[in-house]
Amino acid sequence: MRLMIDRLIEGIQNTGNPTCVGLDTQLGHLPEGFAGKVDSFADAAAAIVKYNKALVDALCGVVPSVKVQIAYYEMYGVPGMQAFVDTCAYAKEKGLVVIADAKRNDIGATSGAYASAFLGETPLGDKALSAFPADFVTVNAYLGSDGILPFLKASQVRGGGIFALVKTSNPSGVELQDLMIGDRRVYEVMGDLVSKWGEDCIGEHGYSSVGAVVGATYPEQGAALRLRLPHTFFLVPGYGAQGATGKDLRGCFDKNGMGAVVNASRSILTAWKKQPGVDFAQAAYNEAIRMRDDIMEGM
Amino acid sequence: MRLMIDRLIEGIQNTGNPTCVGLDTQLGHLPEGFAGKVDSFADAAAAIVKYNKALVDALCGVVPSVKVQIAYYEMYGVPGMQAFVDTCAYAKEKGLVVIADAKRNDIGATSGAYASAFLGETPLGDKALSAFPADFVTVNAYLGSDGILPFLKASQVRGGGIFALVKTSNPSGVELQDLMIGDRRVYEVMGDLVSKWGEDCIGEHGYSSVGAVVGATYPEQGAALRLRLPHTFFLVPGYGAQGATGKDLRGCFDKNGMGAVVNASRSILTAWKKQPGVDFAQAAYNEAIRMRDDIMEGM
Numbered sequence: 001m002r003l004m005i006d007r008l009i010e011g012i013q014n015t016g017n018p019t020c021v022g023l024d025t026q027l028g029h030l031p032e033g034f035a036g037k038v039d040s041f042a043d044a045a046a047a048i049v050k051y052n053k054a055l056v057d058a059l060c061g062v063v064p065s066v067k068v069q070i071a072y073y074e075m076y077g078v079p080g081m082q083a084f085v086d087t088c089a090y091a092k093e094k095g096l097v098v099i100a101d102a103k104r105n106d107i108g109a110t111s112g113a114y115a116s117a118f119l120g121e122t123p124l125g126d127k128a129l130s131a132f133p134a135d136f137v138t139v140n141a142y143l144g145s146d147g148i149l150p151f152l153k154a155s156q157v158r159g160g161g162i163f164a165l166v167k168t169s170n171p172s173g174v175e176l177q178d179l180m181i182g183d184r185r186v187y188e189v190m191g192d193l194v195s196k197w198g199e200d201c202i203g204e205h206g207y208s209s210v211g212a213v214v215g216a217t218y219p220e221q222g223a224a225l226r227l228r229l230p231h232t233f234f235l236v237p238g239y240g241a242q243g244a245t246g247k248d249l250r251g252c253f254d255k256n257g258m259g260a261v262v263n264a265s266r267s268i269l270t271a272w273k274k275q276p277g278v279d280f281a282q283a284a285y286n287e288a289i290r291m292r293d294d295i296m297e298g299m
Numbered sequence: 300m301r302l303m304i305d306r307l308i309e310g311i312q313n314t315g316n317p318t319c320v321g322l323d324t325q326l327g328h329l330p331e332g333f334a335g336k337v338d339s340f341a342d343a344a345a346a347i348v349k350y351n352k353a354l355v356d357a358l359c360g361v362v363p364s365v366k367v368q369i370a371y372y373e374m375y376g377v378p379g380m381q382a383f384v385d386t387c388a389y390a391k392e393k394g395l396v397v398i399a400d401a402k403r404n405d406i407g408a409t410s411g412a413y414a415s416a417f418l419g420e421t422p423l424g425d426k427a428l429s430a431f432p433a434d435f436v437t438v439n440a441y442l443g444s445d446g447i448l449p450f451l452k453a454s455q456v457r458g459g460g461i462f463a464l465v466k467t468s469n470p471s472g473v474e475l476q477d478l479m480i481g482d483r484r485v486y487e488v489m490g491d492l493v494s495k496w497g498e499d500c501i502g503e504h505g506y507s508s509v510g511a512v513v514g515a516t517y518p519e520q521g522a523a524l525r526l527r528l529p530h531t532f533f534l535v536p537g538y539g540a541q542g543a544t545g546k547d548l549r550g551c552f553d554k555n556g557m558g559a560v561v562n563a564s565r566s567i568l569t570a571w572k573k574q575p576g577v578d579f580a581q582a583a584y585n586e587a588i589r590m591r592d593d594i595m596e597g598m
Contacts, residue, residue: 024409038424071405071412075421077430081380103404105439106370107469110323113370122374125337131376140404142441142464144471165441170406172443176488181478186485189475 001159004135005211005233006203008097009258011064017292018253020065020099021284022237022265023052023087024072029269031280041076045083048076051280052087055269056094058281063288065097067235067263068134081132088134099235100134103165107143112150119162120154138163138213138235141190148197152210155201161209166191167225169215169238187221188228195229207233207259214252216244216262223251226259234260240267240291246298257299264291300458302502303434304510304532307396308557310363316591317552319364319398320583321536321564322351322386323371328568330579340375344382347375350579351386354568355393357580362587364396366534366562367433380431387433398534399433402464406442411449418461419453437462437512437534440489447496451509454500460508465490466524468514468537486520487527494528506532506558513551515543515561522550525558533559539566539590545597556598563590 012018025048027038035047056066068091073084088098104114118137121128141148141164151162167177167187177187184192191212198208208231214222216238226234234252238244239262252260264287271287272280311317324347326337334346355365367390372383387397403413417436420427440447440463450461466476466486476486483491490511497507507530513521515537525533533551537543538561551559563586570586571579 039426040423041421041428041430044421044423069405069409069412071403071409071416074416075412075430077416077421077428078377078381078384080430082377085377103439104370105402105404106368107467107472110368110370113368113374117370117373117376122340122343122376124339124343127338129340129376131340131374131379140402140439140441142439142475143467143469144474144476146469146471168406168442170442170445172445173406175443175492176441176485177443179480179488181480181485186475186480189478193474 001156003159003161003201003203003209004097005161005207005209006205007135008065008261009205009207011097012258012261015062015064016296017063018257018260018295019063019262019264019288019291020067021055021059021063021268021288022067022069022263023055024069024265025051025269026072031272041079044076045079049083049086053090054281055284056091056096058285059288060094060096062285062292063096065099065261066091067099067101069101069265085132088132097136098134099136099138099163100132101138103138103140105140105143105147107146108150111147112154115151115154119151119160120157134160136161136163136211138165140165141193145197152197152201155209161211163211163213163235164190164194166194166212167214167218167221169217169242173215191225191229191232195232198231202231205258207231211235213237216249216252217242219248219251226252226254236260236262240264246294249295250298253299262295267291300455302458302460302500302508303396304460304506304508305502305504306434307364307560308504308506310396311557311560314361314363315595316362317556317559317594318362318561318563318587318590319366320354320358320362320567320587321366321368321562322354323368323564324350324568325371330571340378343375344378348382348385352389353580354583355390355395357584358587359393359395361584361591362395364398364560365390366398366400368400368564384431387431396435397433398435398437398462399431400437402437402439404439404442404446406445407449410446411453414450414453418450418459419456433459435460435462437464439464440492444496451496451500454508460510462510462512462534463489463493465493465511466513466517466520468516468541472514490524490528490531494531497530501530504557506530510534512536515548515551516541518547518550525551525553535559535561539563545593548594549597552598561594566590
């Protein structure tokens with residue numbers, strides 16, 4: 001079966017752009033008047049889907065992937081969850097690789113239920129359906145292998161993959177992640193587990209279906225992890241609004257300029273705010289190109 | 300404002316029963332013929348809500364709380380999420396304290412979106428609505444304070460609380476959680492953070508709104524954590540189907556028999572399978588009483 005990690009890598013090669021756009025869309029990101037009167041979750045959901053579709057239309061030739069942060073859809077309840085489904089489906093239809101940023105985690109059969117929801121299928125009598133189909137889903141591996149293996153099993157349905165939190169981009173990530181366990185930091189222990197979980201699902205390009213979230217805001221640690229985990233693809237948040245720039249990212253890539261996909265959300269979703277008179281979708285496109293060039297220049 | 304941790308404790312006192320029933324309802328738990336033909340997510344969702352309501356009706360006098368595992372609702376897509384809402388609403392209506400077992404986690408504004416969804420409200424123009432209202436939500440604190448503080452802020456809307464994963468009940472939890480950081484294990488470091496986060500929201504009964512998940516399958520560690528974290532209430536999974544018994548739990552309680560709520564899911568949901576000829580709701584009631592007595596005998 002074709003692995004999504006290979007599709008992601010080829011998407012990056014085809015566009016020359018190792019980025020994904022974070023569709024963490026919130027009402028405050030939309031230009032005045034775009035949404036009309038928003039009086040219910042259904043109104044909010046409709047406005048967000050409309051905005052997302054316009055962005056996907058503008059970006060699908062130049063970026064290979066989107067990351068859809070499910071928290072911003074859950075906050076709009078059941079209609080928000082439908083907006084998440086519709087956004088993911090539209091992005092896939094337009095050829096983008098879809099990363100569901102859900103940071104799900106549990107154990108055993110419960111982890112299997114999440115895995116079915118995002119990467120696999122839910123059995124229903126004599127058939128099976130996909131609940132929130134994505135190509136990748138982010139996970140939190142604090143619970144260990146019991147929590148992760150069900151995702152690997154479900155990933156066999158469509159060749160999907162996961163990104164497990166290793167070194168997160170936020171300041172207080174260090175409270176636990178940077179503490180020492182013997183001669184390794186907690187995030188290195190986690191990285192080594194992630195590498196092990198991926199051993200049996202390495203794709204054609206040398207990277208496994210089990211990736212790691214490695215924040216751009218810690219460039220030295222990112223570079224060290226790149227060397228430590230040669231078969232682990234990185235999802236790199238923290239570019240743009242969180243402060244990291246193109247040159248901070250160099251170390252996250254391998255010697256071929258591969259091995260990482262860099263996310264930006266707010267800086268693209270709200271690019272129109274810094275480009276007066278430019279349509280929001282065009283502004284997002286402009287910012288995506290600027291980001292691509294900034295990152296490629298850093299290599 | 301009335302804190303939910305106080306309501307939970309008083310519910311336990313009033314029923315003399317420090318347990319919660321896990322509504323991790325799956326189609327396989329339902330008696331043959333209960334659901335009719337299930338051909339869609341909507342069919343599955345309807346059957347599960349019907350089952351849950353019957354269980355809530357049977358149990359609401361004898362247990363103080365339910366834990367609703369959202370993974371089993373997410374696997375049924377958008378209709379499943381509506382079933383989650385309906386289940387939580389019905390349980391609240393019947394006076395039960397509702398714990399959304401969602402293990403959500405992220406940073407900053409994104410964590411805030413999850414917090415709004417479960418504990419707070421989502422602003423919509425000049426009003427605000429609750430997406431998936433619960434009294435407590437479980438969280439994963441691998442990302443540190445940035446990920447937790449937004450939940451504490453949102454909890455001020457209705458006085459809700461959180462339970463953060465500290466020492467989980469599954470075998471592979473030890474892969475990370477039991478490693479040594481200086482003279483503390485990872486789960487002790489996490490426990491100490493949880494205790495600190497709860498310092499400013501301690502209720503009338505001496506326990507804070509920031510609880511900890513502590514698995515019943517590790518009785519010695521549970522007892523040591525009880526002494527270490529005197530203001531932290533424990534949500535204790537692993538009783539019943541996962542193998543722990545009443546006497547394994549003694550150490551999780553304080554000297555007044557308070558300080559923990561013990562969850563059982565499968566053993567109650569499927570109690571009818573071991574009580575031939577007994578109606579499923581009556582069988583669940585019988586098993587809830589047996590569990591209560593087993594735990595109270597262990598004290």
